[in-house]
Amino acid sequence: MTDQGECRPVVQTSTKGTAGRGIRRALIGGGIAVAATAVMIGITLPRSASGDDHSGTDGVNAAASGTPGTPTTAATENAAPQGEEKTGRGPLTKAEVDRAKSIALQRNALRSAESVDGGRGPEYVDTDLADSAQPQGDDARRVEVLFYDYGHDQLVKKTVNLTTGEVEQTDTASGMQPPPSADETDQAAQLLIADPLGKGLRTDFKAAGKGTELTKSSQLTLRGIAYNTAEQSGPADLAKCGKHRCVRLFTQVKGGPWIDTTNLVVDLSDRTVGQIAPAQHSH
Amino acid sequence: MRTSTVRRALGTATALLLIPAFLAGAAGSTASAAPAATTATTAAAADCGSTASAVKKTLPNGTTWTMCWRMSGTKGLVLEKIAYQPKNEPQPIKVLASAALAQVNVPYDSGQTEYNDLSDIGFGNTAVNIGASECPGGTISFAYIAQQQRNVKALCTSVLPHGYAYRSDIYDNAGNPKRYTKQGDDLVLFSVSQLGWYEYITQWNFSDDGAITAKVGATGDLSPDDYSGVGTGWPIGKGNRDYSTAHYHSVFWRLNFDLDGSNQAKVQQFDTKKAGRGTGSEILKTSSTDVTKELAGSSALRRWWRVVSTAGKNADRHPRSWELVQQHSDHYDAHAYTSKDVYFTQYRACEQFASGNSDPACASRGTSVNKWVNGESLKHPVMWVNVGFHHIPRDEDQTPMPVHWQGFQLVPRDVTAMSPLTPDDLSGHNGQGH
Ligand SMILES: [Cu+2]
Numbered sequence: 124m125t126d127q128g129e130c131r132p133v134v135q136t137s138t139k140g141t142a143g144r145g146i147r148r149a150l151i152g153g154g155i156a157v158a159a160t161a162v163m164i165g166i167t168l169p170r171s172a173s174g175d176d177h178s179g180t181d182g183v184n185a186a187a188s189g190t191p192g193t194p195t196t197a198a199t200e201n202a203a204p205q206g207e208e209k210t211g212r213g214p215l216t217k218a219e220v221d222r223a224k225s226i227a228l229q230r231n232a233l234r235s236a237e238s239v240d241g242g243r244g245p246e247y248v249d250t251d252l253a254d255s256a257q258p259q260g261d262d263a264r265r266v267e268v269l270f271y272d273y274g275h276d277q278l279v280k281k282t283v284n285l286t287t288g289e290v291e292q293t294d295t296a297s298g299m300q301p302p303p304s305a306d307e308t309d310q311a312a313q314l315l316i317a318d319p320l321g322k323g324l325r326t327d328f329k330a331a332g333k334g335t336e337l338t339k340s341s342q343l344t345l346r347g348i349a350y351n352t353a354e355q356s357g358p359a360d361l362a363k364c365g366k367h368r369c370v371r372l373f374t375q376v377k378g379g380p381w382i383d384t385t386n387l388v389v390d391l392s393d394r395t396v397g398q399i400a401p402a403q404h405s406h
Numbered sequence: 407m408r409t410s411t412v413r414r415a416l417g418t419a420t421a422l423l424l425i426p427a428f429l430a431g432a433a434g435s436t437a438s439a440a441p442a443a444t445t446a447t448t449a450a451a452a453d454c455g456s457t458a459s460a461v462k463k464t465l466p467n468g469t470t471w472t473m474c475w476r477m478s479g480t481k482g483l484v485l486e487k488i489a490y491q492p493k494n495e496p497q498p499i500k501v502l503a504s505a506a507l508a509q510v511n512v513p514y515d516s517g518q519t520e521y522n523d524l525s526d527i528g529f530g531n532t533a534v535n536i537g538a539s540e541c542p543g544g545t546i547s548f549a550y551i552a553q554q555q556r557n558v559k560a561l562c563t564s565v566l567p568h569g570y571a572y573r574s575d576i577y578d579n580a581g582n583p584k585r586y587t588k589q590g591d592d593l594v595l596f597s598v599s600q601l602g603w604y605e606y607i608t609q610w611n612f613s614d615d616g617a618i619t620a621k622v623g624a625t626g627d628l629s630p631d632d633y634s635g636v637g638t639g640w641p642i643g644k645g646n647r648d649y650s651t652a653h654y655h656s657v658f659w660r661l662n663f664d665l666d667g668s669n670q671a672k673v674q675q676f677d678t679k680k681a682g683r684g685t686g687s688e689i690l691k692t693s694s695t696d697v698t699k700e701l702a703g704s705s706a707l708r709r710w711w712r713v714v715s716t717a718g719k720n721a722d723r724h725p726r727s728w729e730l731v732q733q734h735s736d737h738y739d740a741h742a743y744t745s746k747d748v749y750f751t752q753y754r755a756c757e758q759f760a761s762g763n764s765d766p767a768c769a770s771r772g773t774s775v776n777k778w779v780n781g782e783s784l785k786h787p788v789m790w791v792n793v794g795f796h797h798i799p800r801d802e803d804q805t806p807m808p809v810h811w812q813g814f815q816l817v818p819r820d821v822t823a824m825s826p827l828t829p830d831d832l833s834g835h836n837g838q839g840h
Contacts, residue, residue, distance in 0.1 A: 196538040203548035203557040204456040211455010212486045214476035214549040249479050250552050254504070254662075254755040264455070269764075280766045296769030300762070302480060302528040305553055346602060349526040354762045354773065355513070356520060373602035381603060383631035385519060400518050 210262040220250045227268040227281035237274030239310045245270035300349040303370045308347030311370040311389035312340035318396040327382045346373040367392035452487040465591045468493025469614040477549040481506040482529025483597040492826030503664035509760040515652040516634040525762030529599040535559040603627040621813025650799035656744045658760035661789040666718030669786040673697035678708035700779040705747040721823035731815040737794045743774040749790040752782045
């Protein structure tokens, strides 16, 4: 097991249940952990020890960890599909995503909606291929484009038929919160950095960056987490998250350690910051 | 037809005894079959639109699997049009229209935090590049990930051995002792998603004997800031100081069947109960119940479910079916939707996630699978499998954490009249006395 003394400097912002101890083992950037994956696939836990006995002493996994004679590198690589497909179930291409977005918004659709920064027009969230067994039952390549309207706190789905170039359906709902887009995640970080509750993050960033101040989200590697208290437990003062679009963040110093900010919730609809567990100490 | 008088009993017991081995990658042979059909035609790749998304692999024992793959921002790896073609079948046997993850719920025992890794973050949004050394001998495929606005080396496809397919010391048709044994292989597809410090491997194994194994492996690192105390954590640092918080991973998969090309399928539940003492042992009686309406199912001793084709039979004229094999699962009883082990719902395109469903077209129906089970009759069943794992950290789970896996299998039951791996010599051994 790892001795604390062998660890890299640790950074901690969230304060749940750890009063008095600011220093904890650090987690380093993702690249190193990813590199270990091939080997990890080969390791399974004994049944009695893990409870997750679903792979057991799986021969497949054992083989992956290095059977003599097994090639050690991937034999081939396939490029991502390019351009546009008229039919079929292949992965969406960049060209298709861009086209679906523009079809969804053609003829000034959703112009009364509001984006995350209060601008005119909806906030783009995601694009995905529609389910294969659509009632239409034809071969058309159908795509669902999701937008969020911050003016009305509503999720809007445009079903776009890429074969015909038409919007076939528009569905709207409140209370539904898909994963935040990169832009929404960025906005949330910007709000957090500027908020009094972002003090711990700023302090930890400065410590990790040897004195550099944290002023903008681009100094961080971020991953946004939608936070919907209709779907999970949450404190009373965050109960509006769900009706509002709220985001938590996985936060990492670019090329550096994680800074745990998952106790903090940014409400993008009213541009406030709250916390899940009350602070027990501050940096 | 060949007949053989000298063979070891290959009765039903053989098949049942093999079931615990399913998760070791091998499916038991249902030893009863007619001589299989004639020579196989070459399997066509599934029509996926783009060739880059078609997977077609013939395993060393002659079984071909075909499917289409893509990455969804939220669901991650999505497999579609999955078909199975054993070596003596003239046509691919259609199995699934689509198969994908439907939720990964991770609540911490301290009561302080909870994540819906799939519906709140997304397994495609967080897909990372798979390195060449992570995919030995395989093929790495790129996919465009919209949220990352880049192409990611998202999928590894490879063929890996899984050990014994079978072994049997019996006699050949001339009456001479002979050992029949074969090694089996799987077509393996996986993607990797990085959700903060946790990393998940989404993996599907398609075995040459027809078994489909879905599993999710968690690795990366334990949460760096979730520490609690006795009862809610486990001390992983020196002495009794750093209690890493225990937590759950409840993983859901959504399976939309297309058995023999039809989405109309029957679901049956089987239960085996004690029925009095026989002269030599306890009598156990197995009975089936047709699941004609939507079901929220709980596991129980000797209970299982299967999805039965309405469109195809094997050469023994038994309807083809696929059996859900769930082994150990600790379902999370603090949410309604994680409290059940399996759901069967009538198909709806807008019902995609077991909780946190975010399709506005379904808004009036509620956002979790338990709410969709409302007595509707089941004509086009969608199966939702829930496998829960309560993770109490160990010293050994520290950086990087050894992968912990959870999953289930879908195993052919009467899809072919005998195992597709049966050696030609023994292909006449179908039924009692054949
Ligand atoms: Cu865990």
